[in-house]
Amino acid sequence: MPTPSYTADYAASRHDPAEFWAGQARQLAWHREPPRPVLRQEPGTGFDRWFGGGQLNTSWLCLDYHVQNGRADQVALIYDSPVTQTVRRYTYRELLNLTSRFAGGLRQLGVAEGDRVLLYMPNMPEAVVAMLACARLGAVHSVVFGGFAPAELAVRIDDARPRVLICASAGMEFDRVIPYLPLVTDALARATHQPDYVVVNQRDFCVAALDAEPSPTAEQPAGPIKLARLVDYHELLAAEPVEAVALDAAAPLYILYTSGTTGRPKGVLRDHGGHAVALKYSMSAVYGLNPGDTMFTGSDIGWAVGHSYIVYGPLLHGCTTVLFEGKPVRTPDAGTFWRVAADHGANVLFTAPTAIRAIRKEDPEGHLARRYDLSQLRHLFLAGERCDPATYAWAGELLGVPVIDHWWQTESGWPMLATLVGYLDMPPPRAGSAGHPVPGYDLQVLNEAGQPLPAGTTGLVTVRRPLPPGCLPTLWHDDARFQESYFDAFPGYYLSGDGGYRDAEGYCYIMGRVDDVINVAGHRLSTGELEEILAAHPAVAECAVLGLLDELRGQVPVGLVVLKDGQELSENDLEQALVQLIRQRIGAVACFRQAAVVARLPKTRSGKILRKTLRQLADGEKFPVPSTIDDPAILDEIRQVLARRGIGPGAETNLPPPLSS
Numbered sequence: 194m195p196t197p198s199y200t201a202d203y204a205a206s207r208h209d210p211a212e213f214w215a216g217q218a219r220q221l222a223w224h225r226e227p228p229r230p231v232l233r234q235e236p237g238t239g240f241d242r243w244f245g246g247g248q249l250n251t252s253w254l255c256l257d258y259h260v261q262n263g264r265a266d267q268v269a270l271i272y273d274s275p276v277t278q279t280v281r282r283y284t285y286r287e288l289l290n291l292t293s294r295f296a297g298g299l300r301q302l303g304v305a306e307g308d309r310v311l312l313y314m315p316n317m318p319e320a321v322v323a324m325l326a327c328a329r330l331g332a333v334h335s336v337v338f339g340g341f342a343p344a345e346l347a348v349r350i351d352d353a354r355p356r357v358l359i360c361a362s363a364g365m366e367f368d369r370v371i372p373y374l375p376l377v378t379d380a381l382a383r384a385t386h387q388p389d390y391v392v393v394n395q396r397d398f399c400v401a402a403l404d405a406e407p408s409p410t411a412e413q414p415a416g417p418i419k420l421a422r423l424v425d426y427h428e429l430l431a432a433e434p435v436e437a438v439a440l441d442a443a444a445p446l447y448i449l450y451t452s453g454t455t456g457r458p459k460g461v462l463r464d465h466g467g468h469a470v471a472l473k474y475s476m477s478a479v480y481g482l483n484p485g486d487t488m489f490t491g492s493d494i495g496w497a498v499g500h501s502y503i504v505y506g507p508l509l510h511g512c513t514t515v516l517f518e519g520k521p522v523r524t525p526d527a528g529t530f531w532r533v534a535a536d537h538g539a540n541v542l543f544t545a546p547t548a549i550r551a552i553r554k555e556d557p558e559g560h561l562a563r564r565y566d567l568s569q570l571r572h573l574f575l576a577g578e579r580c581d582p583a584t585y586a587w588a589g590e591l592l593g594v595p596v597i598d599h600w601w602q603t604e605s606g607w608p609m610l611a612t613l614v615g616y617l618d619m620p621p622p623r624a625g626s627a628g629h630p631v632p633g634y635d636l637q638v639l640n641e642a643g644q645p646l647p648a649g650t651t652g653l654v655t656v657r658r659p660l661p662p663g664c665l666p667t668l669w670h671d672d673a674r675f676q677e678s679y680f681d682a683f684p685g686y687y688l689s690g691d692g693g694y695r696d697a698e699g700y701c702y703i704m705g706r707v708d709d710v711i712n713v714a715g716h717r718l719s720t721g722e723l724e725e726i727l728a729a730h731p732a733v734a735e736c737a738v739l740g741l742l743d744e745l746r747g748q749v750p751v752g753l754v755v756l757k758d759g760q761e762l763s764e765n766d767l768e769q770a771l772v773q774l775i776r777q778r779i780g781a782v783a784c785f786r787q788a789a790v791v792a793r794l795p796k797t798r799s800g801k802i803l804r805k806t807l808r809q810l811a812d813g814e815k816f817p818v819p820s821t822i823d824d825p826a827i828l829d830e831i832r833q834v835l836a837r838r839g840i841g842p843g844a845e846t847n848l849p850p851p852l853s854s
């Protein structure tokens with residue numbers, strides 16, 4: 194448990210990080226206690242390593258520990274799925290039983306410690322069981338969000354090289370069934386690596402034929418899924434249960450792919466030891482939850498938020514977690530989050546500001562929330578993007594509980610900035626700010642030259658090493674990219690990719706990405722990747738993709754394209770073709786719906802496209818015309834095209850502009 198003083202814990206975490214985290218590690222039941230010092234530099238790379246030599250197993254800590262310590266009959270997981278009209282409860286004993294059997298089934302398929310298992314499943318208990326079963330065996334899971342298209346799935350298959358791929362037969366988007374097996378077949382046709390088995394969890398609204406060979410199509414001429422044997426998920430549950438393997442703290446627990454600034458996603462790696470210590474600490478310090486409390490995180494297990502606060506955090510802490518399959522709106526209405534929170538007595542609700550904006554749009558007066566008894570709710574936590582003050586105020590007024598905006602990334606795996614409600618001396622939350630640094634995070638705002646900036650000045654948000662436990666120890670199979678992406682700019686500092694500032698009272702403000710990453714409805718996308726895809730269209734000579742302000746999703750990508758000479762395509766046809774291309778290559782979740790043809794793009798005299806200027810222009814911001822621009826007249830040309838196509842400033846928005854300094 195944290196001490197009651199944030200100030201004391203924060204100071205202790207910086208003064209002697211190893212000692213502070215050794216203290217937090219005592220909250221867990223280790224198979225073998227980690228030897229001191231608990232923080233060392235890895236020989237060769239010099240990267241920070243937490244708890245090396247200690248042994249534990251995350252699955253054991255999430256399940257067996259609680260079953261053996263009085264929580265066997267407590268509900269561990271509540272699956273609430275308005276899209277399939279199902280509510281199911283699993284006690285810790287039941288979840289352990291399923292997990293240890295499924296782990297036995299995976300072992301029969303040859304899955305061993307260090308093997309990768311890829312999951313392509315929506316929020317459903319079988320996915321959580323599969324994640325915990327992998328952890329039990331020391332296998333490394335990688336969950337791919339269901340909104341990604343087969344091409345993205347293929348990239349992840351080739352990078353992770355899984356022995357087994359586990360998928361659901363289908364997902365459900367509102368009332369639309371999305372069969373997954375054809376998507377997996379397509380991905381395997383594109384991938385070089387083939388898993389030995391594809392395990393299919395059948396859903397009764399879409400039962401896939403597991404004995405028939407997938408028929409070749411023009412899109413998928415070969416049938417490489419033939420090479421992987423199809424297995425029914427439930428057959429694996431018939432296996433004998435297996436015990437958890439004792440693992441070194443540094444053993445990998447999962448890989449989670451996230452967008453970098455190029456077309457190749459980054460495989461963020463998470464270890465067993467540091468991750469378990471950090472999440473256990475965060476459950477009480479950040480979220481103020483006690484064992485036995487209920488947490489409802491309205492995210493997807495395909496994202497870091499879902500990994501940490503649907504699955505691992507609540508279970509490590511002996512809480513009840515709510516696994517929600519649906520959307521904040523139209524499943525069946527904008528009261529669904531409030532209904533779920535009330536029905537299951539959630540003490541904390543955690544979601545993205547986009548979800549609250551979507552609810553507010555459909556139910557501006559908040560009538561639906563008033564139908565439910567939310568008296569158990571203590572806090573609403575928001576993350577994934579900056580929470581605009583209007584949304585912050587609306588949610589706070591509606592729910593009558595503190596709204597806590599907190600900042601984190603896939604890389605950190607847990608919050609870096611927050612108002613930590615587990616401490617008594619924590620300054621209260623403030624609209625627009627993501628709070629104060631969480632113990633373990635030495636946040637520094639630097640200028641381009643790497644010098645610290647004074648309070649109130651916007652710059653690059655960095656974290657001084659060592660990063661605390663739980664943060665990525667490296668990228669999967671790519672130490673060089675890890676070093677280059679995060680540490681080469683300012684040696685000794687982790688570069689977050691976000692811009693922001695700290696005010697004179699110590700409140701921190703994260704204002705938006707300063708690199709080529711954009712945030713669409715809390716989903717992280719690389720504009721570089723989108724540009725690579727558009728540029729591959731035969732009519733496109735060059736292009737720029739901008740993340741423009743959007744009232745609902747925060748940002749949406751918009752393409753500006755210059756055509757090759759002699760192209761006869763109409764602008765509308767080209768736009769449709771480009772939209773389809775992005776849907777096929779990335780997936781619908783990219784929300785790429787608009788592209789405009791321009792005669793030329795503004796560039797510096799050295800030929801670099803002025804993307805920031807373009808975005809400012811499209812968002813209707815005031816900006817200085819860059820002195821390096823080769824021809825300022827281009828900006829007026831583009832302004833006219835955007836006005837004609839209805840792209841940009843017309844949209845009303847409550848959002849603050851992204852970083853503009």
Ligand code: COA
Binds near residue numbers: 339551782
């Ligand atoms: N599987 C398949 N398709 C998916 C998908 C999934 N898991 N998730 C999204 N998509 C599709 C949608 O069906 C939609 O397709 P369409 O263009 O054919 O209609 C497209 O991707 C865009 O999805 P989305 O941006 O989610 O729009 P939406 O209208 O379905 O929902 C919100 C809008 C705001 C309700 C939704 O984005 C939301 O709940 N946001 C919260 C985000 C969040 O929790 N992020 C996690 C970080 S904490």
Ligand code: AMP
Binds near residue numbers: 451
């Ligand atoms: P992801 O890795 O997908 O979780 O996305 C991380 C990015 O989301 C961060 O780099 C930020 O740009 C943004 N983000 C997450 N939480 C916040 C927040 N509370 N305030 C501002 N931006 C946020």
